[in-house]
Amino acid sequence: MFRNSWIVFRRELLETVRDRRTLFVMFILPVVLYPLLLLGLSQILVHQKLSIKKTTTSIALSGAPEDLAIHLQTQSRGHSFQTLDIPNPRQALAEGTVSIWISWQEGDDPPPQLTIHYSGTREDSRLAQKQVVSLVKEYRRQKVVHRLQNELGTDESLLRPFQIARQNIESSERQAGFMLGRVLSLLLVLMSVFFPFYPAIDSAAGEKERGTLETLLVSPVKRREIVTGKYASIFTIAMVGSLLNLASMGLTFTHFTHLVNVMKQEAQNSAILESSPDPTTSSEKTTPVEDGIVEEYMQIRLDLTPAILLQILLILTPLCGLLSAVSLALSTYARSYKEAQYYLTPLSLAVLPLALIGLIPGAELDGFNALIPITGPVLLFQSLFLGSAPPLFFGLVLGSTIFYGALSLHITRKLFEDEEILFREGTLWTWRFWQYSPHRGKAPGPSQALLLLGMAFLSLWYVGQPLQLHHLAWGIAFSQIVLFLGGTLAICHLYRFPIKKTLSLYRPRAIHLLGSLLLGIGGFLIGRQVLHGQILLFPQMPEMMHQMGSDFSILFEQVPPFGVLILLTIVPAICEETVFRGFILNSLVDKNRRPLAALFLSAATFAFLHLSLIRFPFTFTLGVFLGLGVLLSGSLYVGIVAHFISNVLALASPHLPIDSLDNPNLSLPTWLLFLAVILILVSTFLLKSDKRPDPTDPSCPKLT
Amino acid sequence: MSISVEKLYKVFQDPQQPEVAAVDRIEFQVRAGEIFGLLGPNGAGKTTTLRMLATLLRPTSGSASIAGHDLWKNPSHVRRSIGYLSADSGVYDRLTPREIVEHFGQLYGLSRSQVRDRTEELFEHFSMGAHSDRLCMHLSSGIRQKVSIIRSLVHSPPVLLLDEPTRSLDILVARTVTDFIRQARQRGSCILLSTHDMNEASSLCDSFAILHRGRILAQGATHELETRFGGKSLEQLFFHTIEHDRGVPRVSK
Numbered sequence: 001m002f003r004n005s006w007i008v009f010r011r012e013l014l015e016t017v018r019d020r021r022t023l024f025v026m027f028i029l030p031v032v033l034y035p036l037l038l039l040g041l042s043q044i045l046v047h048q049k050l051s052i053k054k055t056t057t058s059i060a061l062s063g064a065p066e067d068l069a070i071h072l073q074t075q076s077r078g079h080s081f082q083t084l085d086i087p088n089p090r091q092a093l094a095e096g097t098v099s100i101w102i103s104w105q106e107g108d109d110p111p112p113q114l115t116i117h118y119s120g121t122r123e124d125s126r127l128a129q130k131q132v133v134s135l136v137k138e139y140r141r142q143k144v145v146h147r148l149q150n151e152l153g154t155d156e157s158l159l160r161p162f163q164i165a166r167q168n169i170e171s172s173e174r175q176a177g178f179m180l181g182r183v184l185s186l187l188l189v190l191m192s193v194f195f196p197f198y199p200a201i202d203s204a205a206g207e208k209e210r211g212t213l214e215t216l217l218v219s220p221v222k223r224r225e226i227v228t229g230k231y232a233s234i235f236t237i238a239m240v241g242s243l244l245n246l247a248s249m250g251l252t253f254t255h256f257t258h259l260v261n262v263m264k265q266e267a268q269n270s271a272i273l274e275s276s277p278d279p280t281t282s283s284e285k286t287t288p289v290e291d292g293i294v295e296e297y298m299q300i301r302l303d304l305t306p307a308i309l310l311q312i313l314l315i316l317t318p319l320c321g322l323l324s325a326v327s328l329a330l331s332t333y334a335r336s337y338k339e340a341q342y343y344l345t346p347l348s349l350a351v352l353p354l355a356l357i358g359l360i361p362g363a364e365l366d367g368f369n370a371l372i373p374i375t376g377p378v379l380l381f382q383s384l385f386l387g388s389a390p391p392l393f394f395g396l397v398l399g400s401t402i403f404y405g406a407l408s409l410h411i412t413r414k415l416f417e418d419e420e421i422l423f424r425e426g427t428l429w430t431w432r433f434w435q436y437s438p439h440r441g442k443a444p445g446p447s448q449a450l451l452l453l454g455m456a457f458l459s460l461w462y463v464g465q466p467l468q469l470h471h472l473a474w475g476i477a478f479s480q481i482v483l484f485l486g487g488t489l490a491i492c493h494l495y496r497f498p499i500k501k502t503l504s505l506y507r508p509r510a511i512h513l514l515g516s517l518l519l520g521i522g523g524f525l526i527g528r529q530v531l532h533g534q535i536l537l538f539p540q541m542p543e544m545m546h547q548m549g550s551d552f553s554i555l556f557e558q559v560p561p562f563g564v565l566i567l568l569t570i571v572p573a574i575c576e577e578t579v580f581r582g583f584i585l586n587s588l589v590d591k592n593r594r595p596l597a598a599l600f601l602s603a604a605t606f607a608f609l610h611l612s613l614i615r616f617p618f619t620f621t622l623g624v625f626l627g628l629g630v631l632l633s634g635s636l637y638v639g640i641v642a643h644f645i646s647n648v649l650a651l652a653s654p655h656l657p658i659d660s661l662d663n664p665n666l667s668l669p670t671w672l673l674f675l676a677v678i679l680i681l682v683s684t685f686l687l688k689s690d691k692r693p694d695p696t697d698p699s700c701p702k703l704t
Numbered sequence: 705m706s707i708s709v710e711k712l713y714k715v716f717q718d719p720q721q722p723e724v725a726a727v728d729r730i731e732f733q734v735r736a737g738e739i740f741g742l743l744g745p746n747g748a749g750k751t752t753t754l755r756m757l758a759t760l761l762r763p764t765s766g767s768a769s770i771a772g773h774d775l776w777k778n779p780s781h782v783r784r785s786i787g788y789l790s791a792d793s794g795v796y797d798r799l800t801p802r803e804i805v806e807h808f809g810q811l812y813g814l815s816r817s818q819v820r821d822r823t824e825e826l827f828e829h830f831s832m833g834a835h836s837d838r839l840c841m842h843l844s845s846g847i848r849q850k851v852s853i854i855r856s857l858v859h860s861p862p863v864l865l866l867d868e869p870t871r872s873l874d875i876l877v878a879r880t881v882t883d884f885i886r887q888a889r890q891r892g893s894c895i896l897l898s899t900h901d902m903n904e905a906s907s908l909c910d911s912f913a914i915l916h917r918g919r920i921l922a923q924g925a926t927h928e929l930e931t932r933f934g935g936k937s938l939e940q941l942f943f944h945t946i947e948h949d950r951g952v953p954r955v956s957k
Contacts, residue, residue, distance in 0.1 A: 004811060007807065007810045007811055008811075011796070011799070011803075011807050014798075014799065014803070015796060015798045015799060018798040018799075018839075019798060210794040210795075210796075210797070211790075211792040211793050211794030212793075212794045212795065212796055214760065214788075214790065214792065214793060215788070215793050215794070215808070215852075215855060215856075216811075217760055218758045218759070218760060218783060218786070218788040219783060219808060219811045219812060220780045220781075220783040220784045220811070220812060220813070221811050222780075419760065419761050419762060420716070422760075423755070423760070423761065
């Protein structure tokens with residue numbers, strides 16, 4: 001097997017290294033980008049510093065004592081101030097001939113007031129203002145010392161019963177990690193997205209378009225050997241790119257921090273010498289920055305030990321593997337080079353928010369974050385730049401990233417074996433899509449499912465949710481009946497889909513109703529146990545659920561109890577089932593092919609439209625069971641009944657004799673779990689028998 | 705028989721489209737040293753038939769054997785026995801013809817020395833000369849088509865499946881291709897050729913089938929058909945059968 005994959009791999013790689021675009025992204029970009037970026041940045045910094053030092057800042061003084069002018073001119077460390085006594089200082093400041101204007105108003109009670117006038121929109125003015133403030137404070141301190149000595153015969157210590165100091169307990173290593181880690185981890189992950197981009201497009205969609213894929217498929221090489229070879233080459237390129245990126249980033253930032261440290265050291269040395277009357281009392285790492293406050297000065301050092309680099313590499317490898325697999329899957333799905341670009345651009349956009357979660361203040365690596373693709377690695381890299389990462393989370397990130405990568409690769413293999421994906425041809429799109437006659441009387445497909453999902457999501461987000469905040473009862477009723485049910489029926493009408501067939505509105509047999517009853521109970525209990533499992537993994541969850549969940553008690557103030565019951569049980573059962581098990585599930589089940597994929601996808605959309613990440617596992621589980629019921633029986637009514645039962649149980653759980661039902665912190669008793677499994681099994685058996693409308697009808701989806 | 709097709713049937717599953725058979729229970733045989741033409745307008749099912757025989761698509765039902773290998777049981781042996789070339793077959797732009805041919809030689813399981821010898825032999829036969837070691841992106845379409853032909857012949861297949869190999873080629877390049885097809889027949893290859901070019905079909909094919917809407921409307925040796933249909937030329941025969949079929953309502957399986 002590996003011989004053929006190796007041949008494909010070698011050819012792919014040879015083609016890639018002869019492609020200038022890929023070479024540019026792979027080598028030139030990472031190697032040249034960072035040094036150029038930092039060169040430019042440091043040049044600008046140095047230039048600014050020098051220009052600020054060189055230029056003389058003009059200050060207009062009006063009414064100020066003579067010695068203040070002398071103080072400003074003589075005590076300015078490293079800056080050059082020129083004081084001017086001009087007739088119209090306000091106008092001079094407005095015109096920019098002076099950077100700031102200091103006015104002095106004499107008085108006994110209240111005491112004299114010194115005002116620094118500056119322009120907040122001019123860089124020179126803002127800088128001068130900052131520098132002058134500290135000089136003026138020092139001037140005031142000298143006045144105080146003078147008065148204490150002359151009028152009270154005492155010294156400054158009267159005003160300073162104690163000194164305030166700040167000392168950061170973190171080592172400079174951790175400090176550097178904290179500062180740079182965030183930026184570096186983000187860059188590391190974001191750049192990894194771009195390396196497999198072009199090789200993946202070229203390798204699958206590009207080959208389709210150029211007509212070389214067909215020649216490869218007709219050779220005696222197995223499809224999985226081709227995928228393995230292609231994947232290996234994309235992964236290699238992504239890894240080489242990422243390693244170069246890491247090396248270039250490491251070298252550049254080490255060099256940069258070294259430069260910054262030297263500059264800081266010089267600045268701090270001169271500051272210590274000038275400001276501290278007795279250098280021996282000042283500790284090596286602390287220096288007074290303000291009157292009476294002593295602060296540690298920060299040393300930046302990027303100190304990546306081999307062990308840390310190895311750990312970064314260990315995570316970077318499956319991350320590149322994941323991104324390569326996703327890119328290849330999308331590219332395989334695309335019909336042409338251009339289409340692949342359309343698919344892959346959103347991928348980089350999707351990665352961005354996931355990576356940015358790592359930059360949210362307070363975002364830390366925990367059991368939940370570690371499992372989110374992209375976010376987990378970003379947070380782990382941050383920990384690693386700080387010196388270490390907890391082995392448990394390291395394992396979780398590593399394991400989950402490998403899992404997602406393997407899953408994506410598996411999907412790519414499946415796509416490669418699907419002749420309809422490999423040889424599909426473009427269909428004509430028209431804006432007057434509702435008049436597109438081939439749909440008439442036919443069943444909806446994935447694109448209509450996506451359309452309904454998009455419509456439902458947007459209308460729920462922009463109309464349903466605001467309405468629910470305004471008036472919960474009306475909001476729920478409107479979201480469910482108008483947006484969900486109405487939206488589905490509207491799409492059926494626009495496309496002329498026959499409603500009964502599209503939504504599987506076939507009358508169930510009595511045995512199915514019994515099955516759906518048991519399915520509802522079993523599904524609710526298992527979903528409830530999933531919730532408990534979630535809490536075990538993420539202990540902070542109940543509080544988050546409490547904060548994010550809707551408080552339905554307000555409903556009782558808005559509508560009578562009977563109305564609440566209808567709103568929370570029957571209405572969602574009918575409307576949500578119509579959307580998710582009726583339209584979406586049936587659209588995704590394409591004639592006996594991959595019913596399980598359709599089942600899980602429809603459950604995921606069901607969970608997604610509950611707009612709560614925390615409740616996702618619970619709603620997903622429930623969605624799977626409800627979908628299973630509809631697929632097995634062939635009737636939507638089964639889903640509606642089971643959903644209704646589950647809703648009733650959720651609403652009634654606080655009043656049921658089993659405490660654990662209402663409190664997901666407690667696990668269900670073993671007997672109840674056992675019962676739930678039995679109920680599901682029995683209901684599966686009941687629902688499977690005597691499928692509606694007719695099991696021999698080829699248009700009727702079957703679960704095989 | 706080098707190619708034997710029995711009740712080959714293919715339906716593309718698309719819930720949004722009415723179920724239409726792209727290839728509807730077709731049957732034909734091709735012997736070694738024979739060129740069999742599949743004649744039909746666009747959308748007749750020619751490409752689908754050839755793709756099924758090349759194991760690129762799975763037939764919905766029916767069977768076929770190529771060089772004695774069953775399509776269902778031995779797809780990899782089938783692939784080893786065929787040289788496949790279509791008008792859409794491309795070459796790798798950033799490889800040289802030699803690299804491409806050697807690449808495919810290796811994929812067909814030839815040893816290094818076998819690949820080298822075979823490549824030299826084919827390059828000489830097709831007078832590739834200085835073009836052999838230039839990147840394909842710098843080659844003319846004619847030379848590229850030659851590279852495609854050489855690629856399909858590298859493993860000396862006994863059966864050739866050619867899907868409109870001269871479509872959108874300029875006249876000189878098309879000539880290279882038709883010359884190659886004749887030479888292959890002389891060497892004893894079994895050739896299945898799809899085309900909608902009547903001149904090409906009548907000058908090349910020993911026998912043919914007229915395919916329309918997935919079904920074979922007429923088939924037999926070229927002279928035999930001409931006699932059967934009252935001395936009509938191939939072109940007249942083609943339009944006669946197609947137009948007759950258009951009046952017949954379509955029946956799917």
